[in-house]
Amino acid sequence: MSAALIEARQVTKVLSGIVPVTLVRDIDLAIMPREFIAITGPSGSGKSSLLYLLGLLDLPTSGEILIDGRSTTSMTERERARVRLTRLGFVFQFHFLLPEFTITENVALPMRGLGKLPPRAITARAEELLDSFGLGDHRHKNPDQLSGGQRQRVAVARALANDPPVILADEPTGSLDSVSTAQVFGILSDLVALHGKTVVAVTHDLNLASQMHRRVHVVDGRVVKDERLTAAAATV
Amino acid sequence: MYTIVGAILLVASFGTYNIISTITHEKTRDIAILKSLGFMDQTIRAIFIFEALLVGFVGAVLGWIFGYLLTRGLASLEFKTPFSDFNHLPVLYSAKHYALAAGVALLSSLVAGYFPARSAARLHPVDIIRGAT
Numbered sequence: 001m002s003a004a005l006i007e008a009r010q011v012t013k014v015l016s017g018i019v020p021v022t023l024v025r026d027i028d029l030a031i032m033p034r035e036f037i038a039i040t041g042p043s044g045s046g047k048s049s050l051l052y053l054l055g056l057l058d059l060p061t062s063g064e065i066l067i068d069g070r071s072t073t074s075m076t077e078r079e080r081a082r083v084r085l086t087r088l089g090f091v092f093q094f095h096f097l098l099p100e101f102t103i104t105e106n107v108a109l110p111m112r113g114l115g116k117l118p119p120r121a122i123t124a125r126a127e128e129l130l131d132s133f134g135l136g137d138h139r140h141k142n143p144d145q146l147s148g149g150q151r152q153r154v155a156v157a158r159a160l161a162n163d164p165p166v167i168l169a170d171e172p173t174g175s176l177d178s179v180s181t182a183q184v185f186g187i188l189s190d191l192v193a194l195h196g197k198t199v200v201a202v203t204h205d206l207n208l209a210s211q212m213h214r215r216v217h218v219v220d221g222r223v224v225k226d227e228r229l230t231a232a233a234a235t236v
Numbered sequence: 237m238y239t240i241v242g243a244i245l246l247v248a249s250f251g252t253y254n255i256i257s258t259i260t261h262e263k264t265r266d267i268a269i270l271k272s273l274g275f276m277d278q279t280i281r282a283i284f285i286f287e288a289l290l291v292g293f294v295g296a297v298l299g300w301i302f303g304y305l306l307t308r309g310l311a312s313l314e315f316k317t318p319f320s321d322f323n324h325l326p327v328l329y330s331a332k333h334y335a336l337a338a339g340v341a342l343l344s345s346l347v348a349g350y351f352p353a354r355s356a357a358r359l360h361p362v363d364i365i366r367g368a369t
Contacts, residue, residue, distance in 0.1 A: 048366075057272055058362045078276055085274025092365060096269045113275045158273075 004030035004066070005087075005166055005198055006054050011063035013049055013221075023049035025221045027063070033165065036192040037200045038209035041218035047202045048170050050218060054200065055088050055168045056080045085114050089159030093171035095151040097143040103154045104130060104139045110161040129157040133187065149180025156187055160197075167191060169201040173208065185211070245337060249344035252295065256288045256348035260356060267356045268364035277357040281350070288349020289342060296338035303337070304329075 006029075013024040024046045031037060031054070039047045052058040053065060056072055064073045067083055075083070084090075089110075097106045107126035111117055117125065130139050133153045135146075143151050152172060159167050169188065173181040185208055191197040192213075201212070209215050210229060217225040263284070270280055311327040 052362050055272075057365075058360070081271070081274045081276045083274075084272070088274075090272050092272075096265075096272075096365070098266055098269065109270070110273050113270075113273060113279065 003069075004032055005068060006031040006200075007066040007069075008050075008054060009064050009066065011050075011053055011060045011065060013046075013053060013058065014061045022221055024053060024060075024218075027221075027223055029054075029216065029223065029226070031166070031198060031200060033198055034192060034196050035198050035200075036189065036213040037198075038212040038215045039200065039202045039218060040204070040206065040209050040215055043204075045218045046221035047218050049221075051168055051170050051200065051202050055090060056084055057090075085110060086162055087164050087166060089162070089164040089167045091152070091155050091159050091167060091169040091172045093174040095143065095148075095155040097151060097154055097158070099143055102140055102142055103135065103146065106143065106154060107158045107161055110158060114162055126157075126161065129160060130154070133157050147180070149176055149183055152176060152180065152184050153187065156184065160191070164197075166198045166200065169199065171202055171204065173203070173205065181205075181208070241333065241336075245340045249340050252292065252341060252344040253348040256291055256345055257352045259291075260284050260288070260349060260352035264356050264359065265364055267353075268359065268361040271357075271359075271361040272365065280357045281353045284353035284356070285346065285349045288345040288353075292342045292345025293338075295345070296341040299337055299341065300334055303334075 008027050008029040011024060011027045011029075012022065015021040015023060027050060029050075039050060041047045049058065053060055056065065056067070064071050066072065067087055072080060072083065097103065098109070101109075104123060104126045107129055108122045111122040111125060127136065127139055130136055133156065135150060135153060135157070138146060138150065143154065146154065152175075156167075156172070159169075167188070172188065173184050176184060188199050188201065189211070192199050201208075203209055213230050214228050215225070216223055217227075267280055267284075270283075271277075307327050307329065310325050313325060314323055316323055
């Protein structure tokens with residue numbers, strides 16, 4: 001059994017069509033607990049595609065993805081959905097909050113999907129998460145009443161709703177100003193340092209990437225460099 | 237008379253279908269978000285079918301109220317004609333008609349919600365997420 005939380009083994013993704021396009025090719029990658037990983041690379045290099053494959057949002061054409069040492073190749077869509085709901089949290093470049101709901105309801109969504117907690121406990125946990133991100137005063141507001149940085153913090157809170165060990169973030173600061181970028185990055189950093197989460201973030205921002213534990217550089221769908229930037233991840 | 241009522245219900249059901257299927261299609265991005273969070277296809281289908289039935293039910297109740305008031309209004313109109321002894325429009329109040337209208341509204345809502353929700357639930361969330369960013 002692997003100790004990795006997520007492992008990619010010889011993963012290739014080809015988009016079929018008149019001219020097949022290879023998004024990701026022959027990638028081997030192991031993501032260990034409490035790592036803070038940056039996936040970097042030029043536009044169109046396959047960074048986001050790799051993240052979606054690691055997060056079971058997409059299926060590889062060949063190779064396999066293992067979550068907690070278990071192959072996902074033979075999983076049904078229902079099983080993959082369950083893994084996404086319980087083991088993985090997603091943050092996208094755009095906040096992707098549902099506009100008709102309050103931010104508390106948005107954060108509660110994954111818990112409602114899981115259906116383990118009673119409604120009152122779900123609301124209490126959602127409010128607790130919002131409080132911890134400094135959004136307690138806005139709990140009854142809808143997403144369009146918040147700033148971009150606040151919305152993205154709500155998106156991070158939603159990703160944490162079911163307390164998954166891994167957060168996958170696709171350009172989480174890509175649409176934010178420098179102040180909001182610092183806030184969101186600080187939150188992600190704290191998730192690793194203080195809460196023992198594993199964060200994998202696609203980013204164009206090399207300055208942010210340099211502050212993470214490990215950098216995986218992708219070019220033309222291949223991992224061309226996988227370097228540890230600090231010893232923190234290995235020693236925690 | 238049933239031919240006219242049937243034609244009206246058919247036209248109304250097409251209207252209901254169009255509105256609800258448009259609402260469901262507009263929610264494609266929301267469906268992708270729910271799928272990325274880990275919601276299952278059947279849960280997503282259930283949400284949209286429930287919404288469609290709710291819209292159909294509210295529409296049916298409003299239709300009952302406005303239909304009843306309209307027929308009361310028509311029944312109160314007085315007119316004189318040399319060709320007939322009637323001086324009011326003959327209006328029939330039947331619970332069966334109300335039940336039929338509600339049944340058609342709910343059925344068309346169900347169909348309108350089910351098929352777009354089913355195809356939307358099958359969509360690849362990555363395609364929608366990429367398209368939306």
